[in-house]
Amino acid sequence: NAGVTQTPKFQVLKTGQSMTLQCAQDMNHEYMSWYRQDPGMGLRLIHYSVGAGITDQGEVPNGYNVSRSTTEDFPLRLLSAAPSQTSVYFCASRGDSNNEQFFGPGTRLTVL
């Protein structure tokens, strides 16, 4: 199993540009989530999904959109990037049998 994979690893955007951060898992997990990690702020939940077709907002959802059309994929969209979205983004997934969340390697995003 590859676990949780994220692409790209690094990305530089200009203010106002849009992009999609990709996340995929091959563990057949229903629960997936997106976090951002900023210095001194810890990991904060952006959006999460409890299954295909079901998404909900986390602690810091503004400026981000998500959709979940398949169990495997959970992309995060930035419609109009802002410098405040400069961060490291982590995707995670969790199975139903326990609470252990598996994290991907992260995407480091810089918005100029």
Added chain:
Amino acid sequence: EDQVTQSPEALRLQEGESSSLNCSYTVSGLRGLFWYRQDPGKGPEFLFTLYSAGEEKEKERLKATLTKKESFLHITAPKPEDSATYLCAVSLGGTSYGKLTFGQGTILTVHP
């Protein structure tokens, strides 16, 4: 407001010098408390889940304990390879089930 606070922010130890990291929480309806290890440039790696006060779990040189207000991560005779950021997170029940609220982390450095 649900809060998770970790202390100290940074800890420097000599190899073999045992110590403890603290995670205090003020939440209602705790479902589980999690410890993760994060190496630079990587995603968090799961260590332990604790569910009820009095519970303890061990893995190599690490032991996690839980009370009604805090958790400790004890490191016995640490080695340089234990250097990492250690993250604590809580999961709540009810409508917040599955969401993780993280502390800011403790940066551990073990000198040879």
